[in-house]
Amino acid sequence: MGKVQSSEELMKYINEMNSDNSVVQFSIPGKGKFTLVLQEEDEQSIKSDVEKNPQLERMFKESEEQYKKGLGISTADLLKSFSEKDFM
Structure with missing residues (x-):
């Protein structure tokens, strides 16, 4: 699980998502843990x-x-x- 330190870093995770890499788990300090799922x-x-x-x-x-x-x-x-x- 990655730790996101900026909105730019979050956008990098999103931009790298595709059908083979469709689930990303990350945490934002002070906010919590997130699971992002790409649905085509x-x-x-x-x-x-x-x-x-x-x-x-x-x-x-x-x-x-x-x-x-x-x-x-x-x-x-x-x-x-x-x-x-x-x-x-």
């Missing part, structure tokens, strides 16, 4: 799930609307919000 996108699967479940489609639309209104943040913005003190 399967657009057809998501589309068929939405078609089968109208509530899921509604949830996707609501989520998109909330993001457009600024009520959510992207992963990149989340990573930018970390400072060095978060890793000490």
Whole structure:
């Protein structure tokens, strides 16, 4: 298990992930232990799930609307919000 000391180091872990290296375990001092799992996108699967479940489609639309209104943040913005003190 690796110890992540910065957001750049976390991004390095993420960038190195692929289908053969799809699980990464790491710890952030002061935050805890994390397991990151890469799940390859399967657009057809998501589309068929939405078609089968109208509530899921509604949830996707609501989520998109909330993001457009600024009520959510992207992963990149989340990573930018970390400072060095978060890793000490």
